[in-house]
Amino acid sequence: MFKKILKISLPLGILISMLLGIIAGWAFLHFGLNNLAKNWISPFGNIFLNLLKLIAVPIIFTSVTCAIFGIGNIKTFSKLAGKTILLYILTTIMAICLGLLLVNTIKPGFVFSKTEGDKMNIPISDTKVNQNSEFQIETPLILLVNLIPDNIIAATSDNTKMLQIIFIAVMFGIILLILPNEKTDKVKYLLDQLNVIFIFSVGLIMKIAPFGVFALMVNMVIDFGGKTDIFKALGLYGLTVVIGLLSLTYVLYPLLVWLFANIKPVKFIKGIFPAQITAFSTSSSAATLPITMHQVENELKIPKKISGFVLPLGMTINMDGTSLYQTVGIVFIAQVFGLELSFSQFILLVLLTTLSSIGTPGIPGGSAVMSILILSSIGIPTEGLALIMGIDRPLDMLRTVTNISGDSFICCLLKNKAN
Numbered sequence: 001m002f003k004k005i006l007k008i009s010l011p012l013g014i015l016i017s018m019l020l021g022i023i024a025g026w027a028f029l030h031f032g033l034n035n036l037a038k039n040w041i042s043p044f045g046n047i048f049l050n051l052l053k054l055i056a057v058p059i060i061f062t063s064v065t066c067a068i069f070g071i072g073n074i075k076t077f078s079k080l081a082g083k084t085i086l087l088y089i090l091t092t093i094m095a096i097c098l099g100l101l102l103v104n105t106i107k108p109g110f111v112f113s114k115t116e117g118d119k120m121n122i123p124i125s126d127t128k129v130n131q132n133s134e135f136q137i138e139t140p141l142i143l144l145v146n147l148i149p150d151n152i153i154a155a156t157s158d159n160t161k162m163l164q165i166i167f168i169a170v171m172f173g174i175i176l177l178i179l180p181n182e183k184t185d186k187v188k189y190l191l192d193q194l195n196v197i198f199i200f201s202v203g204l205i206m207k208i209a210p211f212g213v214f215a216l217m218v219n220m221v222i223d224f225g226g227k228t229d230i231f232k233a234l235g236l237y238g239l240t241v242v243i244g245l246l247s248l249t250y251v252l253y254p255l256l257v258w259l260f261a262n263i264k265p266v267k268f269i270k271g272i273f274p275a276q277i278t279a280f281s282t283s284s285s286a287a288t289l290p291i292t293m294h295q296v297e298n299e300l301k302i303p304k305k306i307s308g309f310v311l312p313l314g315m316t317i318n319m320d321g322t323s324l325y326q327t328v329g330i331v332f333i334a335q336v337f338g339l340e341l342s343f344s345q346f347i348l349l350v351l352l353t354t355l356s357s358i359g360t361p362g363i364p365g366g367s368a369v370m371s372i373l374i375l376s377s378i379g380i381p382t383e384g385l386a387l388i389m390g391i392d393r394p395l396d397m398l399r400t401v402t403n404i405s406g407d408s409f410i411c412c413l414l415k416n417k418a419n
């Protein structure tokens with residue numbers, strides 16, 4: 001029986017742990033054992049969060065750097081890659097803005113009143129952003145100033161300095177592209193191997209995710225006083241994400257590909273539908289890549305020179321579905337905790353989510369690592385991550401469909417750039 005429990009898939013294990021954590025939290029509240037839970041169960045949730053924070057900075061540095069020097073050379077980067085990356089950034093920003101529009105319109109986390117949120121003893125992350133100081137819009141270029149660190153050690157040792165970490169990674173990656181291969185081969189090999197190690201480390205950390213989520217949920221139920229409104233909020237959150245992903249995949253992409261690539265929406269959807277089905281069933285852009293390439297080349301008549309470059313690159317750095325999901329999830333967590341984000345924090349959220357999409361590893365738990373950094377940078381309690389991890393799997397299936405659809409959409413826009 002114990003062996004069967006151990007063989008439960010990770011997403012199912014996290015979902016079961018979330019439900020058990022809610023039940024256990026209610027039980028502790030009912031029997032007045034709050035201190036027991038706080039002293040002997042909650043710390044395991046903090047351990048899980050600390051492990052994710054521990055691996056966040058090194059994995060985003062190596063992932064972003066490897067993604068950039070993996071383009072090959074600065075000549076390729078400045079031609080087709082430059083246009084491709086620009087389009088990827090624009091579509092990512094479009095996805096993020098759609099997510100912000102939906103989550104601020106539907107407001108899934110505002111099931112709780114602000115007065116109830118203020119009564120809860122939730123530990124707010126100790127960041128300057130939360131107090132609106134470091135990233136306050138004092139001058140028009142303050143975000144640009146804060147983007148560039150004056151101390152590389154200080155930047156990489158602070159999880160709230162995500163923008164600066166990404167800047168260092170991007171700058172380092174471009175330098176590796178410019179320098180001759182014979183001078184950078186060993187560095188590239190080292191970074192590539194470190195990236196493999198860090199990604200493997202995330203896999204190991206995620207093995208204890210069910211225990212971490214259980215502890216976090218017990219603690220959260222106690223903090224929320226056992227209120228059942230959290231289920232309404234969670235259901236509304238899931239609906240918000242689904243509406244956003246379906247709007248991107250079946251409304252915006254087909255409409256834009258019709259306007260800018262002269263491909264009819266029905267033809268576009270029909271052409272990539274087999275790849276979408278595969279993406280939905282596997283939740284993996286990498287596993288879907290061969291089918292995506294086949295459909296794009298044969299059904300949408302995209303030259304192999306375009307699809308062979310754009311689709312693999314997009315699989316690495318273009319995560320429209322993931323970006324929308326992260327945006328909605330982060331604002332939802334802020335709403336649940338009764339935090340009102342300032343304009344500067346929304347701007348920062350757009351920047352962080354856009355840039356972090358380059359370094360999000362395509363593995364279970366990859367988006368959780370990035371979310372940890374974004375939450376820390378903006379000043380939102382990272383404990384809230386447990387809320388959205390429980391229903392991550394079904395949403396992951398849909399956001400993978402959006403991710404590969406976005407890659408196919410960019411291929412269509414660039415179809416005339418093969419010559």
